[in-house]
Amino acid sequence: MKSIKLLTALIVALFTYNASAADVANGKKVADISCVACHKAGVMGAPKIGDKADWQKRMEKGLVGVEKNALNGLNSMPAKGGNPTLSDNDIKDAIAYFLDSAGVRAAANASKAKAKPKAKPAPTPVVKAVVKTVKKPKKSKVMNFNRLMKPPSEWNPPPFEDGIHDPDGEGAYMLQPPRELFTNLEKSSSGNRVDWVKTLNNGLIAPRWDKADDTKQPFVMDLNIVREVKGSMPNVVYPHKQHTQWLDCSNCHPDIFIPKKGANQISMAAILMGEKCGVCHGKVAFPVSDCRKCHSQNKKKPLVASRK
Ligand code: HEC
Ligand code: HEC
Ligand code: HEC
Ligand code: HEC
Known part of the structure; x- marks a missing residue:
């Protein structure tokens, strides 16, 4: 009796699955454009293409549940893989391709979805x-x-x-x-109370340069640019080194700064308004109150001249 029920469910499931006529070839096309970025390497825990164990685990909730999650999104998985121009069938095709390339049978598992259609994946x-x-x-x-x-x-x-x-x-x-x-990090007396430059250089943190590839290293450029400041305030030394340890050239060039010494007009007023150095300093880097970190080059005192 039980086995007959199961068999019926299987056949029904098989039928419905085939009825939707999943097109694996189309699915591969869709996946190559919209899904591989995460599903190839398994970014943020995405089930990997071709990984049988990954997909078998996913299919425990049934095909319907898996499809629903891909259509509506699940934790770090954006709805439709972040591409709203894809049709529901494109997504179903892509999943058929995932299952096909992992050698996971969709239909057999789909029957479970019938039994427990409301099964919501636990976060x-x-x-x-x-x-x-x-x-x-x-x-x-x-x-x-x-x-x-x-x-x-x-x-x-x-x-x-x-x-x-x-x-x-x-x-x-x-x-x-x-x-x-x-x-546990190096202390600073301002900002968020952490000296991030020291923390990085002392190896207390090791931020990844590339989200997907943990072997990639930053291109650190050791080039100081001195900006002379009129009046008594020490000159500003802008160090490329401490910036390129974290940031890509394109974070600053050319949108914030033209890459040419002296080509940019920078003033404290602009910085305090959140422009130039102020795009980051005071928000995601040490704040403007740390005058000495930027104004770090004392002026050679022209003693004779100043006595006049
Ligand atoms: C930005 C990264 C990203 C992209 C792009 C992406 N996915 Fe995912 N996907 C994930 C992550 C992460 C998970 C695992 C989510 C979890 O279980 O918390 C996942 C899980 C899934 C699952 C399993 C759902 C379940 O119920 O277990 C399917 C199916 C899926 N994705 C399909 C797709 C398809 C189809 C595309 C392309 C149209 C796509 N994904 C694009 C990140 C992505
Ligand atoms: C945090 C912002 C920032 C980042 C990141 C950054 N730069 Fe710069 N860069 C500057 C500033 C500020 C100047 C000085 C501009 C001025 O004096 O007007 C500058 C100047 C330059 C100059 C001109 C030097 C000269 O003597 O004329 C070059 C070349 C340059 N950057 C290349 C790079 C490259 C290559 C990278 C990535 C490896 C990079 N920069 C990353 C802010 C940045
Ligand atoms: C795109 C973001 C960004 C911009 C724009 C930027 N910085 Fe930075 N800066 C950082 C980050 C991130 C750090 C490292 C973390 C920290 O020290 O807070 C840093 C560190 C520094 C340091 C090193 C401090 C130390 O402890 O060694 C100096 C000096 C500095 N910045 C000056 C400047 C000056 C001057 C400008 C403008 C010409 C500027 N920065 C523009 C993000 C930026
Ligand atoms: C994030 C780096 C940074 C910090 C922090 C910083 N400055 Fe500046 N400051 C600059 C830059 C860059 C210039 C422009 C230099 C130039 O003319 O090229 C400048 C210019 C100045 C000038 C010249 C006049 C003007 O407004 O341009 C004065 C005065 C000055 N700063 C005072 C201060 C004082 C006081 C503090 C602390 C409260 C401070 N700065 C903190 C980067 C910084």
Whole structure:
């Protein structure tokens, strides 16, 4: 009796699956353009193309559930792989291609979906635990990003309250709160209280240069540009080294700075308005209150001349 039921379910499932006429060839075309970026290497835990174990595990919830997740999105997997121009059938074809290349039978598993159509994939327990304990995200205020405008007790808030991360994004809840993490890093007396340059150079952190490829290294350029400052303020030394350890040339050139010494007009007013160096400093790099970090070159005192 039981086996007959199962068989019927199997046949029904097989039938419905074939009825949708998944086109593996079209699926490969779709996947090559819109899915491989993550599914080839398994970025952020994406099931890998051709990996039988990965796809068998996914198919435990049934084809219908898997298709639904690909259409609507699941954690770091964007709806339709982030390409809304794809039709629902394109997505189903791409999945048929994934299963085909991994050697996973779609139809046999699809029967489970019939039995438990509402089975919702449980989010990873870590995330769930964190989400439970968090308070409701506050609406970000104007100037909320500027740490200098806040009392010390409000420094380094959790990501979903910091005005930088999107409180509606799940990633904001996955991140370890800075206050907890920062205790082990090199201290600074300003900004978020971490000296990031020292922290990096002392090997306390090893940020990845490339999200997908952990063997890629930055191209560090050691070129200082001295910007002479009129008056008594020490000159500004702009160091390429400390920047290119983290940043790509295209983060600054040519949108923020023309790559030619002296070709850019930079002033403190502009920096304080969030332009030029102020695009980052005061937001994601040490703040403008650290005058000496930028104004680091003392002027040779023309003693005789100044006595006049
Ligand atoms: C930006 C990266 C990214 C892109 C692009 C992407 N995926 Fe995914 N995909 C993921 C990640 C990450 C997961 C695992 C999500 C999880 O289980 O938390 C996933 C999971 C899946 C799953 C399994 C769902 C389940 O229920 O377990 C399917 C099917 C899938 N993706 C299909 C696609 C298709 C089809 C495309 C292209 C149209 C695509 N993905 C593009 C990142 C991506
Ligand atoms: C954080 C921002 C930033 C990054 C990242 C950056 N630069 Fe620059 N670059 C500058 C600034 C500021 C100047 C000085 C412009 C001026 O004096 O008007 C400059 C000047 C230059 C100059 C002109 C030197 C001269 O003597 O005329 C070159 C060439 C240059 N950058 C190349 C690069 C390359 C190559 C990279 C990547 C490896 C890079 N920069 C990354 C900010 C940056
Ligand atoms: C695209 C973002 C960006 C821009 C634009 C930028 N910086 Fe930086 N800067 C950083 C980051 C990130 C660091 C390393 C982290 C830190 O020190 O906070 C850094 C570090 C530095 C350091 C090294 C400090 C140390 O401890 O050794 C100096 C000096 C500096 N920046 C000066 C400047 C000046 C001057 C300008 C404008 C001409 C500028 N930066 C523009 C992002 C930027
Ligand atoms: C992120 C780097 C950075 C920090 C931090 C910084 N400055 Fe500057 N400052 C500059 C740059 C770049 C210029 C433009 C130099 C030039 O003329 O090319 C400048 C110019 C100036 C000038 C010349 C007049 C003007 O407005 O352009 C004064 C005065 C000055 N800074 C004072 C300060 C004081 C005081 C502080 C600390 C409260 C400070 N700066 C912090 C980068 C910085």
